[in-house]
Amino acid sequence: xxxxxxxxxxxIKTRGQQVTLSCSPISGHRSVSWYQQTPGQGLQFLFEYFxxxxxxxxxxxxRFSGRQFSNSRSEMNVSTxxxxxxxxxxxxxxxxxxxxxTQYFGPGTRLTVL
Amino acid sequence: xxKTTQPTSMDCAEGRAANLPCNHSTxxxxxxxxxxxxxHSQGPQYIIHGLxxxxxxxxxxxxITEDRKSSTLILPHATLRDTAVYYCIVRVRDDYxxxxxxxxxxxxxx
Numbered sequence: 001x002x003x004x005x006x007x008x009x010x011x012i013k014t015r016g017q018q019v020t021l022s023c024s025p026i027s028g029h030r031s032v033s034w035y036q037q038t039p040g041q042g043l044q045f046l047f048e049y050f051x052x053x054x055x056x057x058x059x060x061x062x063r064f065s066g067r068q069f070s071n072s073r074s075e076m077n078v079s080t081x082x083x084x085x086x087x088x089x090x091x092x093x094x095x096x097x098x099x100x101x102t103q104y105f106g107p108g109t110r111l112t113v114l
Numbered sequence: 115x116x117k118t119t120q121p122t123s124m125d126c127a128e129g130r131a132a133n134l135p136c137n138h139s140t141x142x143x144x145x146x147x148x149x150x151x152x153x154h155s156q157g158p159q160y161i162i163h164g165l166x167x168x169x170x171x172x173x174x175x176x177x178i179t180e181d182r183k184s185s186t187l188i189l190p191h192a193t194l195r196d197t198a199v200y201y202c203i204v205r206v207r208d209d210y211x212x213x214x215x216x217x218x219x220x221x222x223x224x
Contacts, residue, residue: 004157033211043158043201043214056210090157092212099146099207105157 001027004093004106012112018079021109023091025072029104031097032074034066037088037108046089049074050097078111086113118202123219126196132189134218136202139183144207147178149187151198152217158201161187192222 005024013019025032034046045058049068066076072093078085088108094101119137126132138147146165150158162169162176164185169176175188189196201217 031210035212035214042216043212045211045213048210050210058211088155092157097210099144099205099209102148102160102163103212104160105150107157108155110155 004091004104006089006091006106006109008109009107010110010112012114013081014114015081015083017081018077019081019111020075020077021089021091021111023074023076023093023106025074025091025093026104029093029095030072031094031101031103032068032072033092033094033097033103034074034076035090035092036060037090038084038086043090046076048097055097081113083113085111087111118204118215120200120202120215120218122216123221126189126192126220126222128194128222128224129191132192132196132220132222134187134189134200134202134220135184136187137184138202138204141182141204142206143182146205147176147185148203148205148212149174149176150201150203150212150214151196151220152201153195153198158214159198161200163205192220194222194224196220197222 033048048056068074092103092105094103148163149161152158178185199217
């Protein structure tokens with residue numbers, strides 16, 4: 001079974017621009033979560049989608065948004081990029097997102113904001 | 115969420131067992147213990163998880179104390195490729211996220 005895939009793997013943007021990142025979950029997985037990893041803050045939860053609905057959201061500004069499609073693929077969008085948005089963005093999928101369901105991570109998208 | 119406490123770092127000799135401790139003294143009965151690891155700049159890799167009983171898979175063993183206040187991840191024969199940051203996470207029922215702490219940086223030396 002193919003793992004979680006994320007595209008693109010690397011991205012360079014300038015302040016003020018917006019960016020869209022994509023995540024394809026493991027086949028059959030319906031829950032997709034997004035995380036941001038920075039050296040200073042570590043791994044932080046952004047949001048989680050299940051059946052095209054956002055079920056849980058972390059403490060991030062409204063510039064960070066996401067969506068999930070009927071095939072469970074997910075995208076996250078960051079608008080009006082700031083230097084501090086430079087990070088590794090990770091996507092994880094699980095069957096239903098429940099506590100006993102293991103989350104499997106993709107390789108991440110490295111975003112650099114100049 | 116129950117908080118976890120892990121040592122900041124530890125070294126291990128190649129070929130020897132690596133025992134990674136984790137304290138979670140405030141864990142509740144419906145909370146699972148998960149272990150992930152992250153090799154530099156890659157996505158976290160799932161290792162193992164458990165609720166009450168000890169667990170073993172092809173990667174590692176998880177030993178949970180009877181009172182569930184602590185656990186130990188055991189890598190039976192550490193290799194250089196096991197060098198990574200290891201995260202112990204306590205996950206609450208109906209909580210959809212994983213809450214990562216600082217983890218333990220494990221360095222396997224030849």
